Amino acid sequence: MSNLARRIITGLLFLPVILPLLYVTPLWTFTLFGALIVGLGAWEFFTLSHGDDRVGRAAGTVLSLLFYFVVWYTRFGQVHGGLFAAAMMAVVPVALLFSLTRPSRIPNALVETGALALGPFYVGGLMGCIGAMHDLGTHAQGAGLVVMTLMIAWFGDTGAMAFGKNLGGPKLYPAVSPNKTWSGSLGGLLGSVLGVVFAHFVYLPAVSLERGIPLAIVAGSVGQLGDLCESVLKRSAGVKDSGGLLPGHGGILDRIDALTFTAGVVYLALRTGWITLS
Amino acid sequence: MTLIEARNLPRHVAIVMDGNGRWAELRGRPRTAGHRAGSHAVRRIVRTARRLGIEQLTLYAFSEQNWGRPDDEVDALMNLLQEFLVSERDEILQNGIQLRAVGNTQKLPPHVREVLDELSVRSSANRRMVLSLALSYGGREEIACAARTLAQQVRDGTLDPAEVTEEALARHIPSVSFGDPDLLIRTGGEVRISNFLLWGAAYAELFFSRTLWPDYTAEDLYEAIAAYQGRQRRFGLVPFVRPSARPSELVGHTEPAPT
Numbered sequence: 001m002s003n004l005a006r007r008i009i010t011g012l013l014f015l016p017v018i019l020p021l022l023y024v025t026p027l028w029t030f031t032l033f034g035a036l037i038v039g040l041g042a043w044e045f046f047t048l049s050h051g052d053d054r055v056g057r058a059a060g061t062v063l064s065l066l067f068y069f070v071v072w073y074t075r076f077g078q079v080h081g082g083l084f085a086a087a088m089m090a091v092v093p094v095a096l097l098f099s100l101t102r103p104s105r106i107p108n109a110l111v112e113t114g115a116l117a118l119g120p121f122y123v124g125g126l127m128g129c130i131g132a133m134h135d136l137g138t139h140a141q142g143a144g145l146v147v148m149t150l151m152i153a154w155f156g157d158t159g160a161m162a163f164g165k166n167l168g169g170p171k172l173y174p175a176v177s178p179n180k181t182w183s184g185s186l187g188g189l190l191g192s193v194l195g196v197v198f199a200h201f202v203y204l205p206a207v208s209l210e211r212g213i214p215l216a217i218v219a220g221s222v223g224q225l226g227d228l229c230e231s232v233l234k235r236s237a238g239v240k241d242s243g244g245l246l247p248g249h250g251g252i253l254d255r256i257d258a259l260t261f262t263a264g265v266v267y268l269a270l271r272t273g274w275i276t277l278s
Numbered sequence: 279m280t281l282i283e284a285r286n287l288p289r290h291v292a293i294v295m296d297g298n299g300r301w302a303e304l305r306g307r308p309r310t311a312g313h314r315a316g317s318h319a320v321r322r323i324v325r326t327a328r329r330l331g332i333e334q335l336t337l338y339a340f341s342e343q344n345w346g347r348p349d350d351e352v353d354a355l356m357n358l359l360q361e362f363l364v365s366e367r368d369e370i371l372q373n374g375i376q377l378r379a380v381g382n383t384q385k386l387p388p389h390v391r392e393v394l395d396e397l398s399v400r401s402s403a404n405r406r407m408v409l410s411l412a413l414s415y416g417g418r419e420e421i422a423c424a425a426r427t428l429a430q431q432v433r434d435g436t437l438d439p440a441e442v443t444e445e446a447l448a449r450h451i452p453s454v455s456f457g458d459p460d461l462l463i464r465t466g467g468e469v470r471i472s473n474f475l476l477w478g479a480a481y482a483e484l485f486f487s488r489t490l491w492p493d494y495t496a497e498d499l500y501e502a503i504a505a506y507q508g509r510q511r512r513f514g515l516v517p518f519v520r521p522s523a524r525p526s527e528l529v530g531h532t533e534p535a536p537t
Contacts, residue, residue, distance in 0.1 A: 078402065079395045136403050138371045206374070270403045278374020278406035 004161050011154060018150075022143035027135060030146075031072055034131045037252060038068045042123045044253040048237040049115030053105065056112055059098050060119045067091060067120035071128025075135070076271070092117045123253075126260035129267035136270060137206075137277040144204035149219075149266045151195030153259040156188040156220045157227070163187020177231045185224055192220025206277045215275060219265035226261030230254065280500040282330075283507050288460035290334035291327060291503075292482070294474050295320070297466030297490030304490075310354040315492035317358050321366065324409060326496040328373055330503075334408045334456055338474045342382060342416035356390050359413070363393045370397065374406035380453045381415030408456050415453075417476030424450035447477075454478040461506045465491045465498075483509055 021030045042064035043057060050056035070087040077084035095116035099109045133145045164184025172180040196216040200209050207215075230253060234240065269275040295316060302312030320337065327335045340355060363377075370377050377397050386394065394413075427450045431437035437446075448454055453475050462475065462482040469486050471479060485502040487494070 075399050078399050136400055138368075141371075142400075273403075273405070275403065276374075276405040277403040 004158075004165065007161070008158065011158070019147075022134070022146055023140065027139070027142075030134055031131050034072070034127055035065055035068060037256065038065055038124050038127045040252040041127070041256055042119055044251045045119050045123055045233075046115060048233055048239065049119075050108075050112055053112075056098075056102070056105065056116070060116050063091065063094060063116065064120045064124035066124070068124035068128045068131070071125050072131035072135075075132045076128070076267070091120050122260065123256075126264050127256065129263040130259075133263070133267050133270060141204065141206060141277050144199065144206075145266070145270070148196060148199040148204055148207065149263050150259065151198060152192045152216050152219050152266070153223050153262040155191035155195040155198075156223055156262075157191070157258055159191020159194070160184040160188030160224070163190075173228060176228050176235065180228075188224055189217055189220045192216040192223070207275055211275055215266065215269050219262045219269075222265050223258035223262035227258045229261075230257035280497060280504045282500050282503045284331075286507055287330060287332060288483070288503060288506050289332070290336065290457050290459045290461075291332055291499075292336040292338070292459040292462045292475055292478070293323070294338045294462075294464040294466075294472060295491040295494075296464055296468055296472075298492055300466065301490040301492040309351055310358075312492060313351075313355055313358055317362050319492050319494045320362065322495060323499060324366070324375075325369075326499050328375065328407050330499075332407065334410065334459075336380070336410040336412060336453065336459060336475065338412045338415065338472075340381075340413050340415070341473060342414055342419055343473070345385070345414070356387055359411075360390045360393055363390075363397055367393075367397055370401055370409070371404070374404045376401045376404040376406075376408045377411070378402075378408065379411050379413045380420070381413045382419065383413055385414045410453065410456075412453065412474065415474075417453075417471075417473045417479075420451055420453060421447070421477055424448075451477050458482065461485060461502065463487060463499075463502045465489050465494050 018033070021033050039061055042061040045064075046057040046060035050060070067087060070083060074080040074084035074087075095113050098116060099105065099113040102109075105112060130146055130149060133149070134142045136142050136145060160180070161184065163186065164179070164181045167181070167183035167187075169181050169183040171178070172182050172185050193213055193216045196207065196212040197209065200207055200212055266275070298312035298316040299309045300312075301315060302309050305311075320339075323337075324335060339359065344355070345352065369375075377394075378401075379394055379398065383391060383394065424447050428437060428442050428446060432439055432442070454477060458478045458480070459475060459482045462471075462479050463485045464470070464472075465487045467486070467488045467490075475482075483506050485505055487498055487502065489495075489498050
């Protein structure tokens with residue numbers, strides 16, 4: 001089975017899990033599911049930075065989870081602004097203090113502390129955007145926003161793969177990701193736009209096309225950059241896939257690398273009023 | 279039936295909901311019964327405003343000075359407010375209404391703040407109508423608070439005293455962050471502003487109705503809007519003149535302007 005087909009099948013299997021969590025069960029169930037993704041993603045992220053140092057990986061994962069919950073609970077500071085500010089300021093000192101307690105890791109302290117300070121924002125904070133947008137508007141609207149974000153990211157990814165494989169052409173950025181092409185990137189944007197068009201006509205009419213399509217282009221492009229950013233991290237750590245949990249998809253982190261960036265853009269569009277729910 | 283123009287609607291209507299207490303006294307019932315009847319009027323008017331397509335409705339629900347009322351009455355008002363937020367939650371979200379509070383909401387009891395915060399955040403991406411509840415609100419307090427913020431910035435050196443302009447101050451006045459009120463209504467027969475939206479009311483058309491708030495209906499709101507539109511028509515002849523120098527007859531209207 002081709003990688004593309006395997007990827008699409010795994011994606012489809014994912015739907016029966018995520019759609020009920022979004023649309024049917026109480027809101028907090030999706031928040032917990034998000035925490036699971038953050039936990040697994042953070043674990044993979046800290047595997048890149050900390051290798052077999054399980055204590056360091058666990059600490060980073062816990063820190064990311066805590067940050068995710070604070071971001072979600074305070075809706076990026078919309079309520080309980082003090083708690084949000086405290087969490088923002090705590091991440092860096094906590095990461096440094098943790099390294100202070102581990103003299104045996106001093107040779108790697110700079111990289112490991114850097115990763116400890118980055119991971120909570122990269123995995124926890126950006127995933128927190130998804131949790132926060134799920135709690136906007138009515139239950140169906142919030143769920144629709146999340147599905148739209150997933151579609152911008154994953155239709156984009158699939159579109160890029162389909163176009164890139166079949167059209168080929170000049171490479172996008174071979175130093176980071178040898179297989180990505182400009183045609184794939186364009187196909188990715190088409191996929192992202194298709195995701196928003198689908199959202200508008202099927203499940204989220206509140207998002208207009210004249211606002212939604214520019215959003216899809218920006219969020220899709222930024223998502224593609226997120227994909228490249230993760231590739232840089234993996235290259236630096238010398239691995240190809242961040243983990244092997246999902247067939248055809250690489251690890252969790254490979255799945256959410258574009259999604260986290262896309263989610264950040266969509267959430268900002270909501271907070272700034274570019275996208276409204278009415 | 280009052281006829282109003284579908285165009286030329288006031289974009290922002292603000293209401294001093296006065297007369298609950300007198301309404302109850304007239305019926306020999308406790309003041310809290312008046313407030314309860316008043317909360318039904320709030321539902322009616324929110325619905326009417328939304329159907330008309332008014333972009334913003336600001337309701338003077340509880341003034342900073344109202345904390346001085348007897349504890350029982352304050353508690354009853356807070357419970358009514360919480361009940362209102364819980365019962366209107368779905369209607370607010372389904373109709374794309376953004377709910378927000380202006381005023382010193384830190385003073386509200388936790389059980390009210392909890393539902394208020396939740397609904398404010400959840401409805402923050404809605405724009406069909408902005409429903410602002412003035413809670414623990416005072417117009418002077420709001421201006422003083424904005425002045426304090428600017429003074430702090432001046433002291434920190436991030437703002438030059440010459441930059442303390444009208445616009446700079448207005449940016450820190452939450453009640454006008456979506457625009458000044460065009461029409462300010464007071465029910466219950468009194469002819470006072472009572473510390474409501476002092477900044478924003480600078481150019482607002484004022485309309486005073488004798489109807490006590492619990493009796494206030496859609497028809498009363500139409501009447502106020504018709505009066506507003508009548509005045510708009512008259513002054514539309516000189517559209518470039520800011521409505522600062524207006525005949526005093528505009529203040530103190532208790533009946534709609536003859537058209």
